[in-house]
Amino acid sequence: MVICPCGSLQSYRQCCQPLHESSQVAISAEQLMRSRYAAFVMGEIDYIVQTTVPAQQGLLDVQAITDWSQQNQWLGLSIIASQPDVKPRHAHVEFVARFKDQQGEQQHRELSSFVHSGTRWYFLDPTVQPMPSLKSDCLCGSGQKFKRCCAPFLGLL
Numbered sequence: 001m002v003i004c005p006c007g008s009l010q011s012y013r014q015c016c017q018p019l020h021e022s023s024q025v026a027i028s029a030e031q032l033m034r035s036r037y038a039a040f041v042m043g044e045i046d047y048i049v050q051t052t053v054p055a056q057q058g059l060l061d062v063q064a065i066t067d068w069s070q071q072n073q074w075l076g077l078s079i080i081a082s083q084p085d086v087k088p089r090h091a092h093v094e095f096v097a098r099f100k101d102q103q104g105e106q107q108h109r110e111l112s113s114f115v116h117s118g119t120r121w122y123f124l125d126p127t128v129q130p131m132p133s134l135k136s137d138c139l140c141g142s143g144q145k146f147k148r149c150c151a152p153f154l155g156l157l
Helices: 029-040 047-050 062-071
Strands: 072-087 092-102 104-117 119-125
Touching: 029 062, 029 072, 029 092, 029 119, 047 062, 047 072, 062 092, 072 104
Parallel strands: none
Antiparallel strands: 072 092, 092 104, 104 119
16 A cells, blocks of 8 residues: 555545546645645646646646656655635645755745635646736636735735
8 A cells, every 4th residue: 555645644545646636626725735745746747737726727837847746755745734714715725845855855845825716726826927917807717806816825915
């Protein structure tokens, strides 16, 4: 039995694999965060792309994501805090991902933002450029203006 890299202590087959295979969707932002970490470990790059808000997917540097996934030895994930209801449809997950690269053991600490759109949770990637204007419709498809919806979660306000 392969233990899931997300830290759940369940088997990968019962935990994140159904998410990676699209037979299930994450039911919370924290579950999505854990499954995205597991996707980096397992080389499931398509899942990383598919779970980023759709308006940003085509702007992702898939080769850089693939390289980062493959060039590191993944050592573990710790969830520091999960805030499932920061605002309706939005959540935060703070985590530390530990990995080893050519320079030794590293830690990547991040406060990630997520949005619930339709029936799914998505990661809001603050590194993707360009961003819509604040007066445009939001990139998550909510029908709200970007300024009032996802912009604050991308550090733009």
